[in-house]
Amino acid sequence: MKTYLETPRLILREFTEMDIDNLVELDSDPQVTLYINGGKPTARHHVSEKIIPRIMQYYRELDRQGIWAAIEKSSGAFMGWFHLRPNRENAAETELGYRLKQKYWGQGIATEGSLALVKKGFEELGLDVIMAAADPANGASRRVMEKVGLKYEKEMMEPDGFVIVRYRLDHEDYFKKKDN
Numbered sequence: 001m002k003t004y005l006e007t008p009r010l011i012l013r014e015f016t017e018m019d020i021d022n023l024v025e026l027d028s029d030p031q032v033t034l035y036i037n038g039g040k041p042t043a044r045h046h047v048s049e050k051i052i053p054r055i056m057q058y059y060r061e062l063d064r065q066g067i068w069a070a071i072e073k074s075s076g077a078f079m080g081w082f083h084l085r086p087n088r089e090n091a092a093e094t095e096l097g098y099r100l101k102q103k104y105w106g107q108g109i110a111t112e113g114s115l116a117l118v119k120k121g122f123e124e125l126g127l128d129v130i131m132a133a134a135d136p137a138n139g140a141s142r143r144v145m146e147k148v149g150l151k152y153e154k155e156m157m158e159p160d161g162f163v164i165v166r167y168r169l170d171h172e173d174y175f176k177k178k179d180n
Contacts, residue, residue, distance in 0.1 A: 012068035022078040035135035093129040131168040
């Protein structure tokens with residue numbers, strides 16, 4: 001399992017087939033999936049046949065972008081995941097995302113992992129734009145986006161009919177803020 005990056009409390013590493021149960025457990029908490037699909041669990045066969053293969057495809061096809069398992073450094077426990085991957089709607093943008101088990105909410109974990117990914121994205125990968133999206137009612141996720149420097153852009157309807165809020169940060173704005 002290759003480590004992608006580390007923060008003071010996290011290891012972000014590549015997923016493996018051994019993580020199927022971790023993902024099923026994560027997505028079986030209705031509070032975790034509330035703003036994703038209304039709180040429905042993700043079936044194990046969907047994780048094993050669709051999600052894990054798509055994650056593995058990212059590792060093969062993308063240059064240092066994808067989805068990583070978030071592991072608690074102190075215990076080795078699976079906490080959830082983070083992603084930094086091409087935006088499916090606009091390939092010129094890179095999407096930041098995260099999903100964590102409830103027991104890790106409210107501890108700054110999402111902010112810590114997201115800050116590290118934003119920094120890596122702009123400073124190492126040379127990305128032009130990092131964006132993130134959330135359900136408008138997901139205040140906690142919106143606060144994380146704001147804490148890591150993304151700015152509210154707009155509320156919009158996605159092709160699947162879901163309403164989302166979009167946040168973004170441009171390369172030049174990241175470095176302007178960093179230099180101040």
